[in-house]
Amino acid sequence: MASARKTTKVIIVGGGGTLGSSTALHLIRRGYTPSNITILDTYPIPSSQSAGHDLNKIMSIRLRTKADLQLSLEALDMWKHDPLFKPFFHNVGMFDCSSEAENITELREYYQALIDVNAGLDKTNFWLDSEDEILSKLSCFTKEQVKGWKGLFTLDGGWLAASKAINAIGLFAKSQGVQFEFGEAGTFKRPLFADDEVTCHGVETINGSKYFADKVIMAAGAWTPTLIDLEGQCVSKAWVLAHIQLTPEEAAAYKNIPVVYDGSYGFFFEPNEDGIIKVCDEFPGFTRFKTHQPYGAGEPKCISVPRSHASHPTDTYPDASEVSIRKAVARFLPGLKDRPFVNRAMCWCTDTADSNLLICEHPKWKNLILATGDSGHSFKMLPNIGKHIVELMEGTLQQDLLNYWKWRPGGDALKSTRAAPAEDLADMPGWKHDARL
Ligand code: FAD
Numbered sequence: 001m002a003s004a005r006k007t008t009k010v011i012i013v014g015g016g017g018t019l020g021s022s023t024a025l026h027l028i029r030r031g032y033t034p035s036n037i038t039i040l041d042t043y044p045i046p047s048s049q050s051a052g053h054d055l056n057k058i059m060s061i062r063l064r065t066k067a068d069l070q071l072s073l074e075a076l077d078m079w080k081h082d083p084l085f086k087p088f089f090h091n092v093g094m095f096d097c098s099s100e101a102e103n104i105t106e107l108r109e110y111y112q113a114l115i116d117v118n119a120g121l122d123k124t125n126f127w128l129d130s131e132d133e134i135l136s137k138l139s140c141f142t143k144e145q146v147k148g149w150k151g152l153f154t155l156d157g158g159w160l161a162a163s164k165a166i167n168a169i170g171l172f173a174k175s176q177g178v179q180f181e182f183g184e185a186g187t188f189k190r191p192l193f194a195d196d197e198v199t200c201h202g203v204e205t206i207n208g209s210k211y212f213a214d215k216v217i218m219a220a221g222a223w224t225p226t227l228i229d230l231e232g233q234c235v236s237k238a239w240v241l242a243h244i245q246l247t248p249e250e251a252a253a254y255k256n257i258p259v260v261y262d263g264s265y266g267f268f269f270e271p272n273e274d275g276i277i278k279v280c281d282e283f284p285g286f287t288r289f290k291t292h293q294p295y296g297a298g299e300p301k302c303i304s305v306p307r308s309h310a311s312h313p314t315d316t317y318p319d320a321s322e323v324s325i326r327k328a329v330a331r332f333l334p335g336l337k338d339r340p341f342v343n344r345a346m347c348w349c350t351d352t353a354d355s356n357l358l359i360c361e362h363p364k365w366k367n368l369i370l371a372t373g374d375s376g377h378s379f380k381m382l383p384n385i386g387k388h389i390v391e392l393m394e395g396t397l398q399q400d401l402l403n404y405w406k407w408r409p410g411g412d413a414l415k416s417t418r419a420a421p422a423e424d425l426a427d428m429p430g431w432k433h434d435a436r437l
Pocket of ligand 1 (some may be wrong): 013014015016017018019040042047048049050052053055056058187188189219220222223227241280301348349371372373374375376378379381396
């Protein structure tokens, strides 16, 4: 295996994003020759259209499946201890809360489940049942504001300086001699096949360049279903965010505040070093269905096609999102409820029907490996997901992860495991500010 690692050539399509950059890192750490690794992406790493190109993302433990628990505990350990990732983890904690009876019951059950897994989480997770208990962790709130709130406070969470962490991987990869191609020379057009027509041995990009390799990893995030026919397994959706600029005095009042999340409203983060607070609402996402023919489809299909802020910088978000984000600001930050937003944007992820990743070799095409289906919760796995993608590539991935992540057409990726199916951007005015396609 060690000698194969030295000579195996790998192309990572979407290597400027989250899963792709993590894969490059773990190839290097496992002894692959860096100059045999080629990162292709439309934008330079950290790609400005990656879902991970953001001020911050939430780190928290996910319990939904055994795989989620394993991956989030592994990730937590690396965010805390791995020298490459440690500088980007702001371990301020997270408060997952509600004032609605049904949601409080669910949160309480979730808290109990965390304690019951016997992973030592009883020492880092606490149920906050009264206003005074809440104020002891979130001193910037008032007693009046948190009246009736209850929830789970975890020390295993906080926020990740997302774009900076991907950038750190990019700098490391460059320093080791990884090959990069961006722009038209890095933008995937189609896979290339050997004479048997089933063994993938490279990629052609939209400027006609051809790159050859032993393995091709497709980690193009929300764009993957538009590039390769995934037979409806992934539906790409946009979520929204807004930024508020604080004065240094205002920012000081929120220093070290935990991430605050309420599923009926959304969430917000501690201001970053420039005094910017990010606020998101919570909803089932927006699609953008078009007629489009990905590689491998016999005919054009109705597919949700992302349109990124990077390629359309004047796009914002639907008028409806302005209303729901304002509602979240009024709930969490009432003193700032009339403050203008300095940035309003959409960012794209791709959902599977069961919210598990899609990480597998293509069933028809040997050596073409899919690494996608992030389902809107995969940034936290930046430190460790690439390790498992490399294991899949080498045929050593553990059996339960193989099962969770296998090729599995069927199911409803439009709704996924969310409360409702996504609405389409065609029906949502207010976001589109240039006429280009
Ligand atoms: P990406 O990171 O988007 O990477 C895809 C890459 O493919 C990009 O670099 C892109 O440029 C490239 N690409 C596209 N087309 C081509 C092409 N034709 N050729 C070459 N390259 C191409 N996760 C969390 O864990 N915690 C959170 O708090 C959280 N919050 C979120 C909030 C919002 C608003 C959004 C939108 C997402 C959030 N997520 C969160 C989800 C997380 O960001 C994603 O799950 C994760 O970043 C997806 O990674 P990816 O590698 O699949 O895709």
